[in-house]
Amino acid sequence: MIGLDVGSTSAKRVTIEKGELKYNITSSQNWRDLVDGIDCDEIISTGYFRNSVPHRASVTEITAAIHGVRHYFPDIDVIVDIGGQDTKVIDIRKNNFMINDKCSAGTGAFLEFVANYFRIELVELGRLHMNAKRIPDINNTCGVFAISEMISQLVAGYSKEEVIAGMHHAFARRISFMIPDAEKIALIGGTVKNEGMVMALKDLLRKEIFIPPEPQIINALGALKYYS
Amino acid sequence: MSKIGITALVPPELIFACDCSPLDVNNFIPESRKYPRNKLCAWTAIWKEMLIQKEIRIESLIVVAGGDCHNALVDGQKVAMSGTRTHFFFYPFDGDAEYLESQLWRLSDFLGDIKNPDKFKEITNLKKLGQDMDKKRYNGKINPGEAFRILISSSDLQSDPDKFRKAISSIRENNIELNSRVALIGVPPIYHDFHDVAQSLDLAIVFDELPYEFIRHGGNNIREIARDYCNYTFARPLEFRINFLQKELEKRNIDGVIHYTQFACHHMLEDEVIRKELDYPVLTIQGDLPGKTPEQIKLRLEAFREALLRS
Numbered sequence: 001m002i003g004l005d006v007g008s009t010s011a012k013r014v015t016i017e018k019g020e021l022k023y024n025i026t027s028s029q030n031w032r033d034l035v036d037g038i039d040c041d042e043i044i045s046t047g048y049f050r051n052s053v054p055h056r057a058s059v060t061e062i063t064a065a066i067h068g069v070r071h072y073f074p075d076i077d078v079i080v081d082i083g084g085q086d087t088k089v090i091d092i093r094k095n096n097f098m099i100n101d102k103c104s105a106g107t108g109a110f111l112e113f114v115a116n117y118f119r120i121e122l123v124e125l126g127r128l129h130m131n132a133k134r135i136p137d138i139n140n141t142c143g144v145f146a147i148s149e150m151i152s153q154l155v156a157g158y159s160k161e162e163v164i165a166g167m168h169h170a171f172a173r174r175i176s177f178m179i180p181d182a183e184k185i186a187l188i189g190g191t192v193k194n195e196g197m198v199m200a201l202k203d204l205l206r207k208e209i210f211i212p213p214e215p216q217i218i219n220a221l222g223a224l225k226y227y228s
Numbered sequence: 229m230s231k232i233g234i235t236a237l238v239p240p241e242l243i244f245a246c247d248c249s250p251l252d253v254n255n256f257i258p259e260s261r262k263y264p265r266n267k268l269c270a271w272t273a274i275w276k277e278m279l280i281q282k283e284i285r286i287e288s289l290i291v292v293a294g295g296d297c298h299n300a301l302v303d304g305q306k307v308a309m310s311g312t313r314t315h316f317f318f319y320p321f322d323g324d325a326e327y328l329e330s331q332l333w334r335l336s337d338f339l340g341d342i343k344n345p346d347k348f349k350e351i352t353n354l355k356k357l358g359q360d361m362d363k364k365r366y367n368g369k370i371n372p373g374e375a376f377r378i379l380i381s382s383s384d385l386q387s388d389p390d391k392f393r394k395a396i397s398s399i400r401e402n403n404i405e406l407n408s409r410v411a412l413i414g415v416p417p418i419y420h421d422f423h424d425v426a427q428s429l430d431l432a433i434v435f436d437e438l439p440y441e442f443i444r445h446g447g448n449n450i451r452e453i454a455r456d457y458c459n460y461t462f463a464r465p466l467e468f469r470i471n472f473l474q475k476e477l478e479k480r481n482i483d484g485v486i487h488y489t490q491f492a493c494h495h496m497l498e499d500e501v502i503r504k505e506l507d508y509p510v511l512t513i514q515g516d517l518p519g520k521t522p523e524q525i526k527l528r529l530e531a532f533r534e535a536l537l538r539s
Contacts, residue, residue, distance in 0.1 A: 048527070062531035063538075086524075095509045095539045099528060 001042050003224030005064065005217070006031045006049035009084030009108070010190060014220040023217045046223040048085075059226050061219050062090055062097050068222025069186045072212045077182035080175065080201075081219070082191035084108040089178045098178050106174040108191040110143040114167050117147060118160060122194070125164055129196025132165035134158065139170070146170055165196060172200035179205065186210045188218040231285065231387070232339065235275065235300050236292035237441060237460060238317055239453050240385055241351035242332060243290075246339035250384040253284055258420035258518045268492035269299045270418060270517050276303035280310040288313040290335065295319030295463025297494060319463035329454035336450065347389075348448045354389055357396050358382050358443035366434040366480045368404045373423040375399070379439035380416060404432070408536045411435035411477050413502070414488045414495045417513070419521040426486075429529050431536075435480050437473070438462070466498060470505045477508065484509040484536045486529075491516040509535055 003014040011031035014023045026033055031053060035043060040054030046064040065081050065088065081088040087106045090097040100106050115122045136153040138146055146167065153163050179185065185207050192198060192215040202209050212218055230248040234240075243250040253275040260274050267273030278284045291304030293316045301316070308314035315338040320327045336342055358379060365375040378395055385392040410431045416438055419425075426433055441460055447453035461469040477485065485508045489495040496514060503510045511532040513525055521529075 048523075060527060060531040060534055063534045095535050096503070096511075097531060097535065098512060099524075 001044065001224060001227065002035070002038060003064075003220040003222070004031070004034060004043050004045045004053060004055070005047040005061070005220035005223060006045065006053050007047040007061075007083055007219075008086075010216065011047075011049075012217045012220040014217050014224055016224065021221065023214060023220065025216060044223040044227040046219050057227055059223050062088060064219040064222035064226060065090055065188060066092060066222065067225040068218035068220075069188060069212070071221055071225055073184070073186055073210045075184065076186045076210060077184045078179060079186045079188060080179060082106075082108060082175065082187070082189040082197075084112075084190065087175055087178065087189075089175075089180075091180050091182070093182070094180075100178060106171065106178070107143075108189070110146070110171055111167070111191060111194065111197065113143060113147055114150070114164060117150070118164075125168070126193070126195040126197065128161045129165045129168055129194075129199065131161040132159070134162050135169055136162055136166040137169075138163075138166045165200070168194070168196045168200040169203075171197055172204050175201065176204045182207065184208050184210060186212070188212060188215045190216040192216075230287045230339075233279065233284065233286035233289040233312075234292070234384060235272070235290070235304060236296040237383060237438075237445075237457075237462075238290045238292060238335070239332065239445070239457055240383065241348045241446060241453060242336060242342075242450065243339060244347040244351060244385075244389065245342045245344050246336060247343040248339050249387045251284070251286055251387050252381075252384040253279065253286075253289075254416075255381065255384070256284055258418055260518050263517070269297065269490050270515075271415070271490060272297070272299040272303040274518070276306055279307045279312060286312070288315065288338070290315050290317050290338075292317050292319070295321070295460065299492070319460055320458060321463065321465065323458045323464055323468075325455045325458045328458045329451060332450045332454055342450075345449070348446075348453075350389060351385065352446040352448060354385060354392060354396075355382070355443045355446050357393070361396060361399065362440060362443065364401065366406075366409075368406045369401045370399055371402065371404060371427075372406075372433045373427050376423045376433065376436055376439065379436055379443060382439065382442040406432040406434060408432060408533055409434050409481055409483045410536075411437070411473075411480065411482045411485045411508075412488060413437040413473060413485055414498075415490050415493060417488045417521075418490065418515045418518045419525070420518065422488075422521050425521045425526060426529055429526070429533050431486075431529060431533055433486075435476060435482065437476075440476070466501055470502070473506065477506070482508060483539070484511065484532060486510075486532070487512045489514050509539060511535075 005012040013034040041056045043055045045055035045058045050058040079090040088099045136158045232248045233253045240250045257274050264273035264277045293301040364370045412433045445457045447456050
């Protein structure tokens, strides 16, 4: 049996073989590579494309996230899943969730704008953040206009590293507004691999933050666990 | 009979008693394909454009400005400036029945005075049929989607009490299995298929907050309707509305609440209070332009059903 998460930007596959967790990640468009030779009866799907891919059963990302996170942290209060196109905040205690999608300012797409502007890979943002000496205040809540504001901070003399740190803080602030008061918060989703963004979010929340070893595959794992 | 446009709940019994016929201009929005210019809320922006461009034919307009929204107050003024005879109607925030009575007398003057007082009783009886239908719905005797279509049209009684009566009598009773019992509060969804989508995902909507307001108020003269409509919950403080909601949710044995809000609408600001005060799983949805229910919203509904199954 495999857990298959085909999201807006990437596809993830998880299996547990003899107790060992194995996974693969590719782009959403190449999801077929992950199920080559696998019968659809063996697939539990989740993600935006969960109903478009072959599957035995499907489950939404919200339920999958709860099951996936519990594999690592059984008593977490809140899960923050920062995906490519939206951010989901799941309050396990109250069985409630919120998803933002009307605005890109709290999604992975926002950081892609930043990386594209500097013509760097997304993964470099976190490393550059660590070299910032000052953090400029970026207030715009709209992803596109935040880029304009970022450019004006560059004009004002801030370095690339500092502006990136400022953008991470603007991003984290936006997400923090969605997060309810909680003691134990788990962060998942591909964007969580960006250590600069995580640092900014920790600064703002000042709560115990838990991040699984591979945050991007949690929903695929959760789909698998949900059905097991 | 003069066709009178209404932008929200205006006592239809008074409009009929003045020998006019109400037409809820919101009824045109969910099926509309308009992309309005300079919009905040699509509900008001679209009726504004349709009225200015004479795509909705009315003789006069009543804008509910107090107790509804400021978007309606401004967009209503734009319609007035385009030449439509317009009256601005204000509900009291504090529930002052005498103030509302004075508003209703002014409205009666605007409509040319009461000519057919029997209409008050006729409409009150029709609303009782609507209340019966609502009860049958939450007791699993009527399909929730079909009931909604009638209830939402009770703001203007389809501009014709006989037509409305026939619509109610056309509903057939069945035994409906209500698995996840859901209350839909806030603004009615702008998507024309929302109730059908919810039903297809096994979410049975057994309470529609605003349509219920349409059928629960009435009276046999201006004095009586003032003393009943002054408890129109959307016009009152949030605490008043939440207390009322709590009783309705309990009565209907609700499993979860969908709070539908609209882009750039004050109901979005109320969301955090609703979530805090109502002791139910709450799904917040924010809509914008009309049409079919978008896939992102279907995902939320599906996830909400899963959440209700977990609780």
